[in-house]
Amino acid sequence: MSDVTSRLVAHPLSDKDDVSAFDSGPEPWAVDVSEFLRDDALDQQEKGLNKTQLFSLDNEVVGFVSLLASSIQLRKYSELPDGIVGYSTIPAVLFARFGVDAKHQHRGIGSAILAWTRYEVSELSIGVRFISLDCDPDNPALDLYKHNDFFEADSKPDKRTGMLTLVYDMTSSVS
Numbered sequence: 001m002s003d004v005t006s007r008l009v010a011h012p013l014s015d016k017d018d019v020s021a022f023d024s025g026p027e028p029w030a031v032d033v034s035e036f037l038r039d040d041a042l043d044q045q046e047k048g049l050n051k052t053q054l055f056s057l058d059n060e061v062v063g064f065v066s067l068l069a070s071s072i073q074l075r076k077y078s079e080l081p082d083g084i085v086g087y088s089t090i091p092a093v094l095f096a097r098f099g100v101d102a103k104h105q106h107r108g109i110g111s112a113i114l115a116w117t118r119y120e121v122s123e124l125s126i127g128v129r130f131i132s133l134d135c136d137p138d139n140p141a142l143d144l145y146k147h148n149d150f151f152e153a154d155s156k157p158d159k160r161t162g163m164l165t166l167v168y169d170m171t172s173s174v175s
């Protein structure tokens with residue numbers, strides 16, 4: 001664990017947090033992520049639509065992830081593992097929004113947030129087979145996900161959204 005990631009403090013988003021300066025960069029996917037945290041995350045959390053966890057360094061919010069209960073319809077994807085025969089819908093957690101402030105990217109914080117998420121999901125007293133996420137095929141974050149054992153559920157982007165769905169198989173966890 002690097003010095004930076006060992007100093008990260010995680011806490012749930014609340015109305016006491018100031019996230020108005022959070023900026024994960026100028027790319028379209030980064031703007032979407034930053035606007036979500038600044039404008040929508042608290043409201044959606046209060047409506048029970050997702051929960052957001054903030055990660056701070058020296059009291060500055062440097063990253064976040066927003067998670068929600070979800071499911072995977074097996075018939076939609078060609079690359080999912082065998083052995084779940086008999087079920088058409090598989091329980092999942094959607095890794096819905098995820099960002100690190102541009103000033104702090106490439107320091108291992110994104111990887112630490114992925115590791116935190118895997119651990120949190122493994123501790124739930126609820127069956128979850130996959131952590132899933134949707135990613136723009138042009139987003140270099142794909143490298144980060146693949147480096148952290150996410151794989152494409154289908155090699156082709158979704159026809160409607162243009163996004164690739166990636167999954168992490170919780171049965172491959174060692175933690």
Ligand SMILES: CC(C)(COP(=O)(O)OP(=O)(O)OC[C@H]1O[C@@H](n2cnc3c(N)ncnc32)[C@H](O)[C@@H]1OP(=O)(O)O)[C@@H](O)C(=O)NCCC(=O)NCCS
Nearest residue numbers: 024030098099100105106107108109110111135140141144
């Ligand atoms: C994706 C994101 C959260 C990664 O956060 P991070 O703290 O920089 O991630 P890490 O430092 O743990 O990255 C580890 C490795 O993953 C890969 N990687 C991660 N983000 C990358 C990027 N934007 N470009 C290229 N490679 C990237 C690299 O191999 C990187 O190693 P490096 O730092 O030596 O280049 C951050 O880039 C971000 O906020 N992007 C904008 C918002 C976004 O795209 N969110 C995801 C939507 S699906």
